[in-house]
Amino acid sequence: MQAITYHYVRPETGEPPAGYYHLPLEGFRAQLDYLEDTHTLLSKSTFFECLRGDRRPPADGVVLTFDDGLLDHYRWVLPELDERDLWGLFFVATDPLVDGRRLPVHRVHTLVSCYSGTELLDALLDILRDHDQLSVPEQSAEGMYADRDTGESIRRFKRLCNQDIPYEHLPDVLEALEYRFPEDRSVEAADLYLSPDQLRELDASGMVVGAHSVSHPVLSRLSLPDQRTEIRNSRRRLGELLDTEVDFFAYPYGGTSSYSARTRELVHEAGFEWAFTTQPGTITTTDMANSPLTLPRRDCTGIEHGETAASLPDQT
Ligand SMILES: [Zn+2]
Missing domain, CATH: 3.20.20.370 (Glycoside hydrolase/deacetylase)
Known part of the structure; x- marks a missing residue:
């Protein structure tokens, strides 16, 4: 079965x-x-x-x-x-x-549904660089300009949000993202x-x-x-x-x-x-x-x- x-x-x-x-x-x-x-x-x-x-x-x-x-x-x-x-x-x-x-996983879905993977990934890497306690995991930073294919950037964006960013910093990072991509803020639970x-x-x-x-x-x-x-x-x-x-x-x-x-x-x-x-x-x-x-x-x-x-x- x-x-x-x-x-x-x-x-x-x-x-x-x-x-x-x-x-x-x-x-x-x-x-x-x-x-x-x-x-x-x-x-x-x-x-x-x-x-x-x-x-x-x-x-x-x-x-x-x-x-x-x-x-x-x-x-x-x-x-x-x-x-x-x-x-x-x-x-x-x-x-x-x-x-x-809303749960972080679904905030990420909404962002991905409203904006392109490349602009989301660029903004996220930018936010991570500005964030005192966070560094960009090497794997995610490398080759980001070499491969701007949307599928790949979405994958990387989601991986960073769901797997790599420490949970204690995730709310701050999502808030900073939603500030840059305001369409997402109008969605309610x-x-x-x-x-x-x-x-x-x-x-x-x-x-x-x-x-x-x-x-x-x-x-x-x-x-x-x-x-x-x-x-x-x-x-x-x-x-x-x-x-x-x-x-x-x-x-x-x-x-x-x-x-x-x-x-x-x-x-x-x-x-x-x-x-x-x-x-x-x-x-x-x-x-x-x-x-x-x-x-x-x-x-x-x-x-x-x-x-x-x-x-x-x-x-x-
Ligand atoms: Zn689930």
């Missing part, structure tokens, strides 16, 4: 981050048609039986997962699933629910994320809500106490909000380097039963028995009708 990952799913609304990589609603519908014709979309009870080892997962079994607690999931995904009598697993980072602020009420509605309509950390960091970049806080607090916060136990976790970014063996232990200690990565693969009986905290997923873009409207490189 396989779990499929979705992020932005929307018609061409022009709403932020418009132009950013997303699965067009039509593509989502076509993909669901395709999956319903050729695969077995597992009912919630069958999926749980498989996870608990009470039933062998069908080789063509599929579950749908949706990351980041995006408003798209309420506006466009939920009605589509409801109509087809399907369900999904929704992984939500809790900061936007609590303080109504309410334009982008589910509200607590919408999340409750999702839960009440039979969807399953899982945690996706508090602030969507690369967990392996944090100290163990900070990782523990991100993992534990996201579970507690969602549990309070929905008045339920939260059994599922998805590692932010989700690649092999985004979490460690210790991270996995912390996920276990926090009380989660199952966790998903973004490493591609099918979920086998062995995975469920031996590695329930690193279940693989497959991105929707790799499946029939998953072509994206605006395909920027290396999206997460």
